[in-house]
Amino acid sequence: MKKLSYALIRCAPILGALLFFCTLPLYVRSDYILRVFVQIGIYVLLTSSLNIVNGYTGLFSVGHAAFFGLGAYGSAIVCTKLNLSFWQGLPTGMLIASLAAYVIAKPTLRLKGVFLTLVTMGSNMIIMLVFLNWDSLTGGSLGIMGIPMPEIFGTKFLRPLPYYYLIIVADILVIVLLDRLMRSRFGLTLKAIREDERAASCNGINVARYKTMAFVMAAVIAGAAGSFYAHYYRYISPEAFNFTESFIIVTMLAFGGPGNILGPVVGAAILVGVTEAFRAFADYRMVFYGTLLVLMMIFRSKGLLGGREYSLTITWPPVKKTVYSKGDRFLDTEKEENDEPAAG
Amino acid sequence: MFLQQVFNGLAQGSTYALIAVGFALIIGTLRLVSFCHGEIFMMGAYVAFTVVSRWQGSLLAAFVVAFAAAALLGALVEFVGFRLLRGASRISSLLVTIGFSTIFLNAAQLIWGAQTQSFPTDIDSAFEFMGIRFTFIQIVVYAVTICMFILLHLLLGKTKLGRAIRATALDHEAAFVMGVDVNRIYSFTYALGSALGGLAGVLVGLYYNAVYPAMGGMMGLKAFSACILGGLTSIPGAVVAGFFLGEIENLAVAYISSGFRHVFSFAILIFFLIFRPRGLFGRKDSIR
Numbered sequence: 262m263k264k265l266s267y268a269l270i271r272c273a274p275i276l277g278a279l280l281f282f283c284t285l286p287l288y289v290r291s292d293y294i295l296r297v298f299v300q301i302g303i304y305v306l307l308t309s310s311l312n313i314v315n316g317y318t319g320l321f322s323v324g325h326a327a328f329f330g331l332g333a334y335g336s337a338i339v340c341t342k343l344n345l346s347f348w349q350g351l352p353t354g355m356l357i358a359s360l361a362a363y364v365i366a367k368p369t370l371r372l373k374g375v376f377l378t379l380v381t382m383g384s385n386m387i388i389m390l391v392f393l394n395w396d397s398l399t400g401g402s403l404g405i406m407g408i409p410m411p412e413i414f415g416t417k418f419l420r421p422l423p424y425y426y427l428i429i430v431a432d433i434l435v436i437v438l439l440d441r442l443m444r445s446r447f448g449l450t451l452k453a454i455r456e457d458e459r460a461a462s463c464n465g466i467n468v469a470r471y472k473t474m475a476f477v478m479a480a481v482i483a484g485a486a487g488s489f490y491a492h493y494y495r496y497i498s499p500e501a502f503n504f505t506e507s508f509i510i511v512t513m514l515a516f517g518g519p520g521n522i523l524g525p526v527v528g529a530a531i532l533v534g535v536t537e538a539f540r541a542f543a544d545y546r547m548v549f550y551g552t553l554l555v556l557m558m559i560f561r562s563k564g565l566l567g568g569r570e571y572s573l574t575i576t577w578p579p580v581k582k583t584v585y586s587k588g589d590r591f592l593d594t595e596k597e598e599n600d601e602p603a604a605g
Numbered sequence: 606m607f608l609q610q611v612f613n614g615l616a617q618g619s620t621y622a623l624i625a626v627g628f629a630l631i632i633g634t635l636r637l638v639s640f641c642h643g644e645i646f647m648m649g650a651y652v653a654f655t656v657v658s659r660w661q662g663s664l665l666a667a668f669v670v671a672f673a674a675a676a677l678l679g680a681l682v683e684f685v686g687f688r689l690l691r692g693a694s695r696i697s698s699l700l701v702t703i704g705f706s707t708i709f710l711n712a713a714q715l716i717w718g719a720q721t722q723s724f725p726t727d728i729d730s731a732f733e734f735m736g737i738r739f740t741f742i743q744i745v746v747y748a749v750t751i752c753m754f755i756l757l758h759l760l761l762g763k764t765k766l767g768r769a770i771r772a773t774a775l776d777h778e779a780a781f782v783m784g785v786d787v788n789r790i791y792s793f794t795y796a797l798g799s800a801l802g803g804l805a806g807v808l809v810g811l812y813y814n815a816v817y818p819a820m821g822g823m824m825g826l827k828a829f830s831a832c833i834l835g836g837l838t839s840i841p842g843a844v845v846a847g848f849f850l851g852e853i854e855n856l857a858v859a860y861i862s863s864g865f866r867h868v869f870s871f872a873i874l875i876f877f878l879i880f881r882p883r884g885l886f887g888r889k890d891s892i893r
Contacts, residue, residue, distance in 0.1 A: 321696055372879075375695075379638075379833075380875065383875065386822075386823075390867065390868065547710070548708055548712055550704075550707060551706075552704070555685060555704040555705065558686075558690065558700050558704070559685065562690070562693050562697045
């Protein structure tokens with residue numbers, strides 16, 4: 262019983278968020294607001310997945326929309342040509358995105374810095390060109406129409422509400438899993454690679470393998486987001502997955518703060534919210550994003566949440582931290598509680 | 606027929622070479638890859654378009670104004686993305702250039718509209734020489750490119766400024782110690798590289814008789830491909846690689862298929878990145 266209550270306290274923020282978002286439709290009865298939340302949810306998935314690559318592993322990919330698009334097209338093609346349902350299209354989209362990520366990542370992750378950035382950008386363009394030119398499969402520039410909506414126990418998703426619940430569950434699942442994962446051995450390895458690739462490889466880490474894993478993992482999540490996108494809007498065209506889309510994801514991540522678990526959520530929520538609030542100025546949207554990114558880099562280059570790591574759980578019962586002193590005292594358990602080093 | 610294609614490719618290649626040379630100059634001196642080079646190229650084309658179509662200026666005026674405008678934009682990007690971010694990580698600078706590319710692209714769409722516009726020129730004469738058809742515009746493209754290369758060669762090789770640029774590219778700390786105003790050199794180099802890009806934009810706009818906002822994105826990647834092919838920081842390498850890329854693309858379009866014309870240059874790019882990252886003429890440690 263005690264253990265259970267402790268566990269509940271530890272997970273209180275997660276349960277609180279779950280409760281809040283699940284009861285939100287009770288107070289907010291507008292379909293429009295729910296649609297905005299669904300859009301935020303899609304971008305949270307995309308930005309969180311990019312965070313694995315750009316934030317934790319320290320690579321710099323600017324072609325994430327390619328995997329988003331592959332997930333969307335994979336799922337849509339399977340569903341329209343083979344008459345499958347969303348629940349079969351979703352894993353197909355994820356599988357296709359992850360395979361493409363593996364094929365792209367395997368030979369190119371040996372490249373460093375800006376070369377890798379270029380290859381991700383180029384592969385985004387190539388994948389977009391394939392969507393555009395492979396008429397028989399992807400419908401060319403017309404895109405794919407009439408993608409079936411998801412259904413559960415025979416009930417079709419007609420209103421935004423079920424989509425809302427679906428994306429909320431997916432978001433919280435992904436965020437909690439990533440939070441756990443990034444504090445596991447795997448996550449620490451990725452951070453070690455980010456901090457110093459050579460030192461990491463000296464400590465016996467197979468750098469290329471871990472980078473590939475991070476890349477494929479990000480692509481799987483982006484593929485899931487793409488599949489959801491396709492079945493939510495029920496129409497996809499190549500323009501939705503071009504470099505501009507990648508740029509939006511990169512901006513959201515840079516705005517919120519890469520390398521921590523809440524940065525993508527904050528970035529996606531604020532940027533989508535602002536975009537919706539200023540619908541009337543939709544033409545100036547991308548200019549605004551670009552200016553925001555430039556200003557962000559000048560004044561707060563680590564993003565809004567600024568390079569700290571946040572935890573989703575509370576440490577309970579509270580433990581005294583052991584702090585190694587800097588002076589002649591060896592161990593100091595009482596004082597200097599606030600002296601813990603800021604995690605980078 | 607084959608020779609005709611070769612000469613067409615030469616015109617296309619010279620625009621590639623021009624934009625790639627500007628790019629190589631920037632990378633070599635600032636050690637910074639600029640992702641907004643293609644957009645500056647596009648802005649150059651649009652400025653020239655405005656001069657010719659709205660202000661009824663001459664072609665020469667268009668070249669001069671586009672050159673100056675692109676140089677100004679380059680200086681702006683350098684100031685924000687490089688001088689203000691001197692202490693920050695390289696990724697911040699990269700993000701700033703990506704941000705600027707989006708700003709330029711969308712600003713152009715807002716100012717001039719997203720549609721393709723034709724470049725009004727009153728010169729569309731052509732003549733035949735030894736069975737090969739040359740248009741007057743092709744001659745202009747060749748002439749401007751060759752003039753620019755000669756001027757650039759003289760500037761870098763014979764003047765004090767050129768020597769300062771080369772010294773900064775080699776070792777900016779040593780150059781600083783020797784009394785070179787490194788900040789000014791960075792600014793000047795970025796502006797010069799951008800101006801060459803803007804000039805290439807005018808040539809491409811003239812040659813294809815079309816300007817549209819998205820023309821820069823693909824061109825920026827082509828310039829990058831040419832630079833990597835030529836060894837990233839090597840200026841002669843960028844020239845040769847630009848011509849090479851133009852020829853390959855033209856011949857591939859003529860003899861294989863036009864739908865996937867961009868795929869060829871990317872295939873070359875990715876092949877080189879994987880198997881010979883230092884390019885045809887590059888030093889082993891030209892950039893990290």
